[in-house]
Amino acid sequence: MSDIVPPPSNLFYQSRNRRPRLDRAEGVYMWDETGKRYLDGSSGAMVSNIGHSNPRVLAAMRAQMDRSTFGYRLHFENEPAEELARLVASLMPAGLDRVFFVSGGSEAVESAVKLARQWAVATGQASRWKVIARYPSYHGSTFGALALTGMALMTAPFSPMLREMPRIPAPTCYLDRDSLSMEERGLRYAGMLREEILRQGPETVLGFIMEPVGGASTGALVAPDSYYARIREICDEFGVLLIYDEVMSGAGRTGTFLAAEHWGIRPDIVALSKGFGAGYMPLGAMVADRRLVEPVLDAGGFVHGFTYAGNPLACAAGLAVIREVLDNDLMGNAARIGALLKSELTGLMARYPFIGDVRGKGLLLAFELVADRETMTPLPKAHDAYVRLVEHAYERGLIIYSRRTRGGREGDHFLVCPPMIATQAHVGEIMEKLVASLDALAAELDLPRGNA
Numbered sequence: 001m002s003d004i005v006p007p008p009s010n011l012f013y014q015s016r017n018r019r020p021r022l023d024r025a026e027g028v029y030m031w032d033e034t035g036k037r038y039l040d041g042s043s044g045a046m047v048s049n050i051g052h053s054n055p056r057v058l059a060a061m062r063a064q065m066d067r068s069t070f071g072y073r074l075h076f077e078n079e080p081a082e083e084l085a086r087l088v089a090s091l092m093p094a095g096l097d098r099v100f101f102v103s104g105g106s107e108a109v110e111s112a113v114k115l116a117r118q119w120a121v122a123t124g125q126a127s128r129w130k131v132i133a134r135y136p137s138y139h140g141s142t143f144g145a146l147a148l149t150g151m152a153l154m155t156a157p158f159s160p161m162l163r164e165m166p167r168i169p170a171p172t173c174y175l176d177r178d179s180l181s182m183e184e185r186g187l188r189y190a191g192m193l194r195e196e197i198l199r200q201g202p203e204t205v206l207g208f209i210m211e212p213v214g215g216a217s218t219g220a221l222v223a224p225d226s227y228y229a230r231i232r233e234i235c236d237e238f239g240v241l242l243i244y245d246e247v248m249s250g251a252g253r254t255g256t257f258l259a260a261e262h263w264g265i266r267p268d269i270v271a272l273s274k275g276f277g278a279g280y281m282p283l284g285a286m287v288a289d290r291r292l293v294e295p296v297l298d299a300g301g302f303v304h305g306f307t308y309a310g311n312p313l314a315c316a317a318g319l320a321v322i323r324e325v326l327d328n329d330l331m332g333n334a335a336r337i338g339a340l341l342k343s344e345l346t347g348l349m350a351r352y353p354f355i356g357d358v359r360g361k362g363l364l365l366a367f368e369l370v371a372d373r374e375t376m377t378p379l380p381k382a383h384d385a386y387v388r389l390v391e392h393a394y395e396r397g398l399i400i401y402s403r404r405t406r407g408g409r410e411g412d413h414f415l416v417c418p419p420m421i422a423t424q425a426h427v428g429e430i431m432e433k434l435v436a437s438l439d440a441l442a443a444e445l446d447l448p449r450g451n452a
């Protein structure tokens with residue numbers, strides 16, 4: 001950390017912790033006001049998919065600023081929003097061609113759930129209102145999204161104000177110690193959805209929401225392949241809408257535009273944000289099957305909205321971001337560089353016995369620290385390893401992202417998700433700084449080290 005004491009601030013966020021003042025950013029790097037350079041190894045909060053200060057995106061934004069920065073959707077349509085909606089629809093599974101723009105992930109999830117409910121009412125299924133989610137999970141911080149979030153530390157203070165939704169366990173198969181194969185475990189976890197639907201009463205269940213590749217709550221969790229198709233079958237069996245929260249996994253980060261494509265799954269509604277606007281403007285989208293949208297519009301309209309929905313400046317930025325991804329094969333690069341980075345992270349397990357698991361797809365990757373790899377027992381909570389390793393890396397000019405793994409209360413996982421423009425050389429720099437940081441953590445906490 002810099003020795004410079006930051007000036008007093010009127011801002012406040014989660015805590016009193018302060019960071020150096022950002023001076024500039026370009027590509028995968030960021031500089032503070034002292035000139036220190038940081039490799040953005042987590043793309044911020046898994047946002048900056050195409051890196052920082054992309055000239056093409058900035059030029060598109062400047063051009064739109066010369067035309068208009070705002071036009072309210074009830075007064076005007078605008079070209080960037082129309083073009084972006086057409087492009088997004090072309091990248092979706094067939095039928096998912098109705099797009100509703102928002103400013104962030106929580107808004108995208110809220111929009112998805114509200115559309116689902118209004119569809120049920122419009123089609124004579126008003127008894128359906130429950131949206132089953134998973135635990136752990138994270139779907140946003142607004143009240144509707146929070147009611148779906150499975151992270152007790154975030155939801156507990158507000159529980160008297162929430163109508164919390166039913167939850168089933170997330171498919172944390174890597175923690176299981178049984179005689180089942182991974183594919184059998186996937187089917188077992190999927191079967192928990194069917195059991196919960198029956199427990200709740202199928203006529204009351206509206207939807208099931210899931211992250212196809214986990215985000216902050218589960219650290220890039222990927223279920224066995226068997227899980228995904230079986231979940232889709234169960235939803236179809238009971239007429240339950242399948243909602244994919246691809247706020248973190250979407251827009252190409254896993255190597256395909258939607259993570260759903262890895263398993264050939266067609267969700268009914270998709271929530272997008274983060275890398276969708278890539279940090280250039282607040283932007284997200286709900287993309288829905290036309291069969292859900294048309295009855296709602298026929299019944300009087302979608303009772304929902306945000307002031308900045310379809311903002312022309314935001315959509316101009318988003319359009320340039322997605323074109324940059326497509327024109328430069330950044331999804332292919334995410335798959336290739338992600339495979340290399342995952343292999344390098346997995347190789348660390350020989351050197352550090354306290355790394356219990358490495359997981360993820362493309363450039364949505366994570367590793368988890370444990371006290372015992374055989375039992376997957378977490379490190380002692382008092383170690384605060386999820387904080388300490390981030391600090392060691394930050395001191396060395398590497399930014400990574402951490403959370404508590406087990407429901408937000410204990411466990412330590414770290415997301416390593418550089419921008420999709422990352423190269424082999426950047427992977428080498430990440431690993432060099434990460435190894436030094438892990439060595440420092442091991443020394444600080446007296447953790448075992450191997451000979452690799």
